[in-house]
Amino acid sequence: xxxxxxxxxxxxxxxxxxxxxxxxxxxxxxxxxxxxxxxxxxxxxxxxxxxxxxxxxxxxxxxxxxxxxxxxxxxxxxxxxxxxxxxxxxxxxxxxxxxxxxxxxxxxxxxxxxxxxxxxxxxxxxxxxxxxxxxxxxxxxxxxxxxxxxxxxxxxxxxxxxxxxxxxxxxxxxxxxxxxxxxxxxxxxxxxxxxxxxxxxxxxxxxxxxxxxxxxxxxxxxxxxxxxxxxxxxxxxxxxxxxxxxxxxxxxxxxxxxxxxxxxxxxxxxxxxxxxxxxxxxxxxxxxxxxxxxxxxxxxxxxxxxxxxxxxxxxxxxxxxxxxxxxxxxxxxxxxxxxxxxxxxxxxxxxxxxxxxxxxxxxxxxxxxxxxxxxxxxxxxxxxxxxxxxxxxxxxxxxxxxxxxxxxxxxxxxx
Numbered sequence: 553x554x555x556x557x558x559x560x561x562x563x564x565x566x567x568x569x570x571x572x573x574x575x576x577x578x579x580x581x582x583x584x585x586x587x588x589x590x591x592x593x594x595x596x597x598x599x600x601x602x603x604x605x606x607x608x609x610x611x612x613x614x615x616x617x618x619x620x621x622x623x624x625x626x627x628x629x630x631x632x633x634x635x636x637x638x639x640x641x642x643x644x645x646x647x648x649x650x651x652x653x654x655x656x657x658x659x660x661x662x663x664x665x666x667x668x669x670x671x672x673x674x675x676x677x678x679x680x681x682x683x684x685x686x687x688x689x690x691x692x693x694x695x696x697x698x699x700x701x702x703x704x705x706x707x708x709x710x711x712x713x714x715x716x717x718x719x720x721x722x723x724x725x726x727x728x729x730x731x732x733x734x735x736x737x738x739x740x741x742x743x744x745x746x747x748x749x750x751x752x753x754x755x756x757x758x759x760x761x762x763x764x765x766x767x768x769x770x771x772x773x774x775x776x777x778x779x780x781x782x783x784x785x786x787x788x789x790x791x792x793x794x795x796x797x798x799x800x801x802x803x804x805x806x807x808x809x810x811x812x813x814x815x816x817x818x819x820x821x822x823x824x825x826x827x828x829x830x831x832x833x834x835x836x837x838x839x840x841x842x843x844x845x846x847x848x849x850x851x852x853x854x855x856x857x858x859x860x861x862x863x864x865x866x867x868x869x870x871x872x873x874x875x876x877x878x879x880x881x882x883x884x885x886x887x888x889x890x891x892x893x894x895x896x897x898x899x900x901x902x903x904x905x906x907x908x909x910x911x912x913x914x915x916x917x918x919x920x921x922x923x924x925x926x927x928x929x930x931x932x933x934x935x936x937x938x939x940x941x942x943x944x945x946x947x948x949x950x951x952x953x954x955x956x957x958x959x960x961x962x963x964x965x966x967x
Contacts, residue, residue, distance in 0.1 A: 555598070558582050559575075569763055585607070589607065620657045623711070624661070625789075629664055636649055637674065640674055654685065655740070659690075680734070686737065695735050697724060697730045698723070699723050752784060762941045786801070786814065791910065792810070885908050906918045918938075918942060936955050937955075
């Protein structure tokens, strides 16, 4: 069991709720760092932490395992491009648009913001993007602008051809995109964070609040309100929509954009059709075979073999992803249901149904689909993580912790 002193230290420094990530994640980070600098002696390592800001930072970076890629939740960038295009016209050159990404991790999000705005036709002088993260290590990687294949997911990678050059097995981001982002180290909970900066038109803070307890969540929402203009817009993660609603905010109305205007007035009307097309569709889960390695006995499909569709299941999932990313949630859901009827219960299909319900704010229904996926495939990592996030957002810290520990055990076995 993790020494509670380490969890408390992380909560004090970065607001991390240990229950949201699970004891196993913190225990692993402490073990790795203590073996590196204290020969595995936890007590000696604890004393070292008391006098070394550098080692505290190293522990934070060992706990933080960023999972990101370019144009994650692509509808967010489509909504941003439309809103920004309108606001640039309203500003008429009086000032540049200001966009903030925090935590920015290894840079995929802020660079996606820049590429989305450039591809929407905004001149480089019309906007500036700031990016903040507590981890110095990830900031160094972000500033380098060099990325491996894992940062590019989905089948439509035209943006990579426009903004990157191949360099061996990696891709180097164009200087024109890199120079539009200002990276800096900072703690979201530090007093006076970015106090000297003008407020931002758009603030991206996605998949962070779910790791905090309720008081810290409220504190962070207050910080985000302070950083943004009164007429600004917050972009958050799918599982955090209920937190924004609890704070009195209403969604913009663009499906799967997870955008919340701060103004108490009527939110700006969403465009009837987004002109900007998301360049990278939502990734199809392909890390494991569609059929689980070990799954409970399940009913046979109620169709004859010759009636099964000729399209492989993997291709059917790609089509579901395409429909979801184009805003056709109802069509994507019908495709999932058709696939279940033709092929029988399948963990990946139930996971996609969960994602679709999750994105539409149907938390209870999403939980049911994630649980079905886990019944068929108990180590389904994505379902474990998304279900944990939903439970955490609803205040079920114990349930979220159990799922996070299951996910951590699965990663350890597969690693």
